[in-house]
Amino acid sequence: MSVRNGLLALLAERPRYGYELRGEFEARTGTTWPLNVGQVYTTLSRLERDGCVTASDAGESGQQYYEITAEGRAEVTAWFTTPVRREARPRDELAIKLALAVGNQDVDIAAVVQAQRTDSLRALQDYTRLKAQAGPEDLAWLLVLDAMVFQTEAEVRWLDHCESRVVQGRRPVVRPTPVEDVERAR
Amino acid sequence: MSVRNGLLALLAERPRYGYELRGEFEARTGTTWPLNVGQVYTTLSRLERDGCVTASDAGESGQQYYEITAEGRAEVTAWFTTPVRREARPRDELAIKLALAVGNQDVDIAAVVQAQRTDSLRALQDYTRLKAQAGPEDLAWLLVLDAMVFQTEAEVRWLDHCESRVVQGRRPVVRPTPVEDVERAR
DNA sequence: CGACACATGTAACACGTTACATGATTTG
DNA sequence: CAAATCATGTAACGTGTTACATGTGTCG
Structure with a gap:
């Protein structure tokens, strides 16, 4: 709407x-x-x-x-x-994508996260450039840009968070304490 | 999609x-x-x-x-x-709402921001409660919840940011240094 | 003149969403 | 038996979006 x-x-x-x-x-x-x-x-x-x-x-x-x-x-x-x-907002496609990715062994999550982070950082640069171009009279437009910046920064932080969570939560399932690790631990 | x-x-x-x-x-x-x-x-x-x-x-x-x-x-x-x-994401309704609100003298921006912040903080509580309920086996669901938390926190910060920006950017137009303030400043 | 901005409108489609109809199976 | 859950599907609508058709005015 x-x-x-x-x-x-x-x-x-x-x-x-x-x-x-x-x-x-x-x-x-x-x-x-x-x-x-x-x-x-x-x-x-x-x-x-x-x-x-x-x-x-x-x-x-x-x-x-x-x-x-x-x-x-x-x-x-x-x-x-x-x-x-x-609750009334559209479904967050990125969140859904990662939620479904972590349950699928065939998906390289690190790659998904990396691709997304690259794009988010690029977007962040664009917003910074646009903010510099806009005059102080464009208050509304500046606020919208700030919203995008805040959201994108949060997104990057969430992506980092996902990466660290997943290596903790998924690795043990994929590699249930392989023999090499047991031997290496001695 | x-x-x-x-x-x-x-x-x-x-x-x-x-x-x-x-x-x-x-x-x-x-x-x-x-x-x-x-x-x-x-x-x-x-x-x-x-x-x-x-x-x-x-x-x-x-x-x-x-x-x-x-x-x-x-x-x-x-x-x-x-x-x-x-750029491909759906338009951010909240950002658009505030962008149009700041240009309309008849809209009480503080009220709009306040109503939104109240709801965002309520949502934040809900997410915290849901996170406590979810087990660590629900990795995907936990990540989605984290995404919501990160986004909502960013939203609250942006709302604060808007409020302070608007009193700076709009007040001077509405009240161009009234006499009472000058007298009170002595 | 030709390109471009101004200006209005329509047709068609995609996705999301809800409400409804219908039946089988399970369970208190 | 009645209610709830499982299971499939359809009809209808809303918003967003694009592509297209059409015409006027202006400026180099």
Whole structure:
């Protein structure tokens, strides 16, 4: 519901037309998740269908302005008031991937972790560069970038954690005290 | 693609039937995101349609076993090998919410942050309790829980960060050094 | 003129999700 | 016997997403 609620929140500020909405949405949430213009229109149709917005008469240059309704305003208020519950979030693909990897002897977990860490560190660099480019007037965009940084740092730490946990938890099963180790221990 | 790839990964270990798949999936990824049985069957149909699995002849008790195909195996390998790119993840609803909130003077950001933090801290408690309940044999489930803990901690830190950023960045616009503050400062 | 940004819209699909229908088997 | 669990499946919907069609205006 991110796009739907996001567009509705922008319309709660003032009426806007489709193309304008994409610009505003991207200006505030940044280049991380570009928003296809087509999706703006499909989402607006659905919002109109649900009685959250009404298409006002076209503007001077033929732009199709949308106004928020009382019902839509209630939805936005509810959105801002209610926390995003963790249980309601989409499944974490990375967590699932590793959870299924540790149960599968054929999967090289170290390689999976390493590939993921490389990408996360690359992303971290990208975010740092983007933060340097953004001006202090882009407060919203900077906050989104900070969210990405915090998340990615947590992800890297979790990957390290997984690696150390797995060598402790899985090695003994794969190699139940081989003879060489017993002999070496003497 | 979490469910689809997850089920495919389980089928890469050995053939299983639908109901069994749900059990395994939930045993490894835990109670955070329960998996509706219906979805297992819809996903299996789509996997079959795409040539990733084949429905083998029914087992002795009439269970419908599914086997992974070479194509399916290739998909699983690709899934484990390729990192989950940050840009490909679903939009972060919380980040978007706050990004749009800071640009809207009518939204009480402190309240939004506070509501979210309360829920995040509650979730953190839940995770701690679940970790205590889980046995050390549930390695996968424990790792998923750790992921949730790491993420939630990062989220709380980000919320604090937002709060302090916003009082710096927005207050001056709303209250451009009121007279009372100047007088109080003497 | 040709390319590019502005602007609106539709068709089609993927995945996730729930609700429902149906039957067999087990267990208190 | 009744309730619960096992087991399979379908219908329907919602959101997100892309690809495509179409037209206007502007600027080098």
